Amino acid sequence: MKILVADDHQLVVDDLIYYLKKLRPDAEIVGTSEPDRIAELFDEMKPDVVFIDIELDGRNGIAVAKKLQEKRPRTNIIYITGYEKYALESYKTYASAFLVKPIDEDMLRDALEHLRFPVSSITDEMLRKQYLGDSVIGARIQKCREECGLTRAELAEKIGCVMPTIQRWETGVRVPDIPMIMKLANVLGVEISELIG
Amino acid sequence: MLVTIFIQAVLAAVREFYDLPPSMTNAVTALCMLNYYIYLFMIERQTIADSLIQKELDLTKSELTVLRNQIQPHFIYNVLTMIRSLTRTDTERAVTAINNFSKYLKTHIKAIQSEDMIPFEDELKNVSVYVELAQTDYPGKIELIYDLKENGFYIPALSLEPIIENAIQHGISRQGGRITVSTMSENGETVIRITDNGTAKKEMTQKVSERLGVGLDNTRKRLSKQCGGRMDVNMTDSGCTVTIRIPETRRG
The missing domain is CATH 1.10.287 (Helix Hairpins)
Structure with missing residues (x-):
């Protein structure tokens, strides 16, 4: 998981990173207190989750978030702020969560466990390096499934097969045939090319 | 009945x-x-x-x-979060911040409980506490300069704070800069001038101009109601000047 934290004050950023590291020790976390660097860091890092202060340096944090989302729509935007009044407006950007300061560990844990665009445990990096050959397709299926927030049983039901079948595909024991691949792409809401590469 | x-x-x-x-x-x-x-x-x-x-x-x-106008929850929560962070990395600065924050709370609570005017010198102390707190985590350096030809007058409590806040947030912004507070007597009025040399290119979003309006509006009302004072704002490319004029009374 990759997380970007942006707030006016470096100490607030530090504080958030402290808790995020506790909650997700394996995550790549980057923070900034310079609003001008947000877009740059976002492009470099391609984070899955962005924590952003709404009152960013007098600027509109929501507008900044909107621009980020235009670049990568499946980014989870989590707003942090001292005021509740912007809550409704924040939903213009399909925010994943809206946290009102002061923030504590429980709020963060909750927000990370209920991401709008669930983040898979399989990263693109892993797809490139670890999974090779036929098992790549399995890994991709698993990744897309996790990003849809579906369990294997749930996916099996939607496809019209049994859970062990999904399991075999994902572990690379079997490869789905073409009609099944098309069904998978349909159910998981991805292009076929994302599954077969 | x-x-x-x-x-x-x-x-x-x-x-x-x-x-x-x-x-x-x-x-x-x-x-x-x-x-x-x-x-x-x-x-x-x-x-x-x-x-x-x-x-x-x-x-x-x-x-x-x-209460709504004097208490700034956003500021307070930010300060608390900063103090929390400092306790892990720099206890000395944490202690300083907590001390300043206590002073800040004391003056604000007092201002809520009583609508009395306070001596200008006390208001200056409030301003310096605020600036110190705001400076805790500020990238640039905020320089406060005083040029006080008049000193012995009264002013509504926390009337200068919104002006200073605007100067810091929208004027000198992140680069840091200088805020000058000067006072003098002119035509039977005490004149207070607050100037910042902020040349930050600010995006005048609707929210910004809203906030500038509301904060200063409240100050304007209090000045007018409590001591018959007026306030003018003048923004130029090289900074912003807020001028307050209060009719002189025989106090102080």
Whole structure:
């Protein structure tokens, strides 16, 4: 998981990173207190989750978030702020969560466990390096499934097969045939090319 | 109440009709009138009670308005978060921040509890505490310069804070800069000038101009109500100047 934290004050950023590291020790976390660097860091890092202060340096944090989302729509935007009044407006950007300061560990844990665009445990990096050959397709299926927030049983039901079948595909024991691949792409809401590469 | 009067009126009419001795009807009439006056008295008492409740409500409302304007939750939560972070990395700065924050809270709570004006020198102390707190995590350096030719006057508590806040957030912004507070006497008025040399290119979003308006608006109202003062804002490319004029009184 990759997380970007942006707030006016470096100490607030530090504080958030402290808790995020506790909650997700394996995550790549980057923070900034310079609003001008947000877009740059976002492009470099391609984070899955962005924590952003709404009152960013007098600027509109929501507008900044909107621009980020235009670049990568499946980014989870989590707003942090001292005021509740912007809550409704924040939903213009399909925010994943809206946290009102002061923030504590429980709020963060909750927000990370209920991401709008669930983040898979399989990263693109892993797809490139670890999974090779036929098992790549399995890994991709698993990744897309996790990003849809579906369990294997749930996916099996939607496809019209049994859970062990999904399991075999994902572990690379079997490869789905073409009609099944098309069904998978349909159910998981991805292009076929994302599954077969 | 009305029922008893009515009953007694009816009884009086009946007695009259049956031609009872005058002393009886007189007594009844007297009783009727007495009842009527008691009724009026009770109505009056209720009206007074209602108006007292209304006055209390208005007072609470105005206290809440002061509260809403003087307490800045965003600022407070940011400071608390910063202190929390500092306790892990730099306890000395954490202690300094906590001390400043206590002073900040003390002046703000006092300002809510009493609408009295305070000596200008005390207001300057409030301003410096605020600037120190804001500086805790500020990338640039905020320089506060004083040029005080007049000192012994009174001013509504925390009237300068919104102006300084604007100067820091929208004027000198992240680069840091200088804020000059100068006072002088001019034409029977005490003039307070707050200038910042902020040349930050600010995006004048609707929210920014809203906030600038609301914060300063409240100050303007208080100045006018409490000491007949006026406020002017002048923004140029090289900075912003806020001028406050207060008619001189024989205080201080």
